[in-house]
Amino acid sequence: MQQVFQRPQSLKDVQTHFCPGCHHGTIHRLVADAMDLHGVQDRTIGVASVGCSVFLYGYFDIDVVEAPHGRAPAVATGVKRAKPDSFVFTYQGDGDLAAIGTAEIIHAANRGEDITVVFVNNTTYGMTGGQMAPTTLVGQKTSTSPYGRDKSKDGSPIKMAELMAQLGGVAYSARVAVDSPKHVLEAKKVMREAFGYQAQGKGFSFVEVLSACPTNWGMNPLKANARIGEEMIPYFPLGVIKKEEAAD
Amino acid sequence: MSKRLFVKGNEAAAMGAVEAGCRYYFGYPITPQSDIPEYLSRELPGLNGEFIQAESEIGAINMLLGASATGARAMTSSSSPGISLKQEGISYMAGAELPGVIINISRSGPGLGGIDASQSDYFQSVKGGGHGGYHIPVLAPNSVQEMYDLTMHAFDLADLYRTPVMLLGDSVIGQMKEALIANPRPVRELPAKGWAVRGKGGAEQRVVKSLFLGDGELEAHNWRLHAKYQVMKEKECISEEYETADARLIVTGFGSVSRIAHTAVTMARAEGMKVGLFRPVTLFPFPEQALAQAAARAGKVLVVELNTGQMVEDVRLSVGAAAQVAFYGRPPGAGSLPSPEELLEVIRKNYEGSAR
Numbered sequence: 001m002q003q004v005f006q007r008p009q010s011l012k013d014v015q016t017h018f019c020p021g022c023h024h025g026t027i028h029r030l031v032a033d034a035m036d037l038h039g040v041q042d043r044t045i046g047v048a049s050v051g052c053s054v055f056l057y058g059y060f061d062i063d064v065v066e067a068p069h070g071r072a073p074a075v076a077t078g079v080k081r082a083k084p085d086s087f088v089f090t091y092q093g094d095g096d097l098a099a100i101g102t103a104e105i106i107h108a109a110n111r112g113e114d115i116t117v118v119f120v121n122n123t124t125y126g127m128t129g130g131q132m133a134p135t136t137l138v139g140q141k142t143s144t145s146p147y148g149r150d151k152s153k154d155g156s157p158i159k160m161a162e163l164m165a166q167l168g169g170v171a172y173s174a175r176v177a178v179d180s181p182k183h184v185l186e187a188k189k190v191m192r193e194a195f196g197y198q199a200q201g202k203g204f205s206f207v208e209v210l211s212a213c214p215t216n217w218g219m220n221p222l223k224a225n226a227r228i229g230e231e232m233i234p235y236f237p238l239g240v241i242k243k244e245e246a247a248d
Numbered sequence: 249m250s251k252r253l254f255v256k257g258n259e260a261a262a263m264g265a266v267e268a269g270c271r272y273y274f275g276y277p278i279t280p281q282s283d284i285p286e287y288l289s290r291e292l293p294g295l296n297g298e299f300i301q302a303e304s305e306i307g308a309i310n311m312l313l314g315a316s317a318t319g320a321r322a323m324t325s326s327s328s329p330g331i332s333l334k335q336e337g338i339s340y341m342a343g344a345e346l347p348g349v350i351i352n353i354s355r356s357g358p359g360l361g362g363i364d365a366s367q368s369d370y371f372q373s374v375k376g377g378g379h380g381g382y383h384i385p386v387l388a389p390n391s392v393q394e395m396y397d398l399t400m401h402a403f404d405l406a407d408l409y410r411t412p413v414m415l416l417g418d419s420v421i422g423q424m425k426e427a428l429i430a431n432p433r434p435v436r437e438l439p440a441k442g443w444a445v446r447g448k449g450g451a452e453q454r455v456v457k458s459l460f461l462g463d464g465e466l467e468a469h470n471w472r473l474h475a476k477y478q479v480m481k482e483k484e485c486i487s488e489e490y491e492t493a494d495a496r497l498i499v500t501g502f503g504s505v506s507r508i509a510h511t512a513v514t515m516a517r518a519e520g521m522k523v524g525l526f527r528p529v530t531l532f533p534f535p536e537q538a539l540a541q542a543a544a545r546a547g548k549v550l551v552v553e554l555n556t557g558q559m560v561e562d563v564r565l566s567v568g569a570a571a572q573v574a575f576y577g578r579p580p581g582a583g584s585l586p587s588p589e590e591l592l593e594v595i596r597k598n599y600e601g602s603a604r
Contacts, residue, residue, distance in 0.1 A: 074306070107302070
């Protein structure tokens with residue numbers, strides 16, 4: 001009998017702490033798959049952020065540095081510059097990357113740091129209990145937008161993958177979702193491609209992953225999964241937004 | 249080989265960093281320390297190092313955190329308002345036990361304040377400026393030579409104790425030009441960095457973090473950090489004494505003001521007053537015992553600071569009831585640097601009151 005499916009080598013054989021229906025587990029798997037494909041596990045240094053993804057070191061079998069809230073791209077910059085032969089990625093949520101860490105992500109990207117950023121967008125602050133995030137959709141009710149996000153007062157949800165694509169230092173920027181087998185397969189391909197950019201020294205790569213947070217959305221896992229296609233993808237379109245070939 | 253140079257204090261600190269093997273610098277422009285990033289932006293690329301002008305002080309301290317996590321010697325520098333921004337990162341580095349050197353050529357505050365020589369950041373530096381109840385060694389140079397020597401020492405302390413280390417100066421020390429004997433880095437046995445992230449290869453996973461959620465984990469971590477601070481207090485105090493042996497009044501001050509006090513003490517001696525100077529070189533750990541001994545012999549201590557009274561609190565804790573403690577301060581601002589004559593007058597008044 002031939003084995004056709006197994007746990008990626010870069011992922012530890014442990015249970016995660018994530019809530020039922022949360023997509024972090026799936027996204028972790030895709031990240032580990034990309035590391036395995038490029039054979040970089042042994043030289044990878046992951047940078048954990050603050051939020052539900054802080055326990056990165058518990059799930060990935062790699063060296064990890066923990067960053068203060070929002071600062072992962074600056075920490076990753078220091079790691080990569082001091083150790084250019086290492087493979088460095090950050091894994092950040094929307095509050096971490098698109099609110100408190102806006103300066104760090106924009107400038108690490110603009111410098112074209114040779115790192116990969118995995119950005120998990122679930123339109124809310126997960127760890128702190130479902131407050132309004134910079135990506136919260138207009139009208140979406142959260143624990144700090146009880147009447148729904150008001151565009152006139154709270155602004156519009158930030159489209160990070162598009163924003164990243166505008167920066168000269170960004171070689172690759174894409175948005176994916178993991179709400180269906182089809183989307184997971186597409187996300188896998190994009191993640192592999194993004195990690196490949198760094199593995200080949202082509203520069204900064206960015207993958208935004210639309211993700212469900214059933215607990216803080218107040219939905220069961222199936223409804224939360226369905227919301228991605230019904231509400232998020234229409235505002236946050238999927239696809240590869242920027243794909244630069246290696247500079248001469 | 250030693251070199252004899254004529255340079256600014258800021259340049260001396262940058263040279264000391266390079267001599268200490270620092271190849272990674274991350275900073276953001278702010279007066280009066282910008283000579284440091286300017287010097288290193290010229291020198292580091294040729295030494296196979298990296299210089300980054302960061303997007304902010306916050307970015308810079310976190311780049312330092314990342315570089316340091318790989319085991320590399322790395323540094324940042326700034327001045328008071330920028331150091332406030334770095335406090336988050338310093339706290340994380342203290343928590344994760346990461347070495348690193350932070351130079352603070354401080355200015356006057358609060359708020360935007362001014363750029364004049366000031367010692368108003370003593371509390372912030374020595375009492376743990378960020379959250380979480382930690383300490384970091386703080387060194388207070390008072391000459392261009394010490395900017396060079398103590399920067400090298402700071403890197404050794406950082407590696408020895410796995411801690412961020414701060415050099416605290418001001419515009420007098422940073423901007424002043426003096427002769428510098430640029431000696432080679434002293435040889436010191438330092439522990440291997442078996443904790444540094446490197447890409448695990450086939451070996452065990454390494455994690456650099458300051459989050460401890462397990463039952464009792466964080467308490468144990470805090471007690472371990474506390475024990476480390478106790479060792480620093482025992483082994484790493486540095487102070488300098490001038491004419492203290494027979495003194496009946498000890499003047500004490502650190503950094504820039506200690507130079508003015510030194511002149512005033514010399515003038516007082518010329519007038520026949522038995523006055524000495526005690527200069528703390530390490531502000532944390534504070535040289536409590538050496539000061540207590542000098543103070544007990546003299547019976548009276550006069551604390552001089554460029555603020556409204558900060559180090560004086562540590563002086564009182566150090567000397568206890570063994571000596572009387574008086575304070576003279578000039579809060580920061582243009583025109584507030586005291587002259588030697590002004591301090592001599594303060595010495596005269598306090599000396600009269602100290603006769604036993």
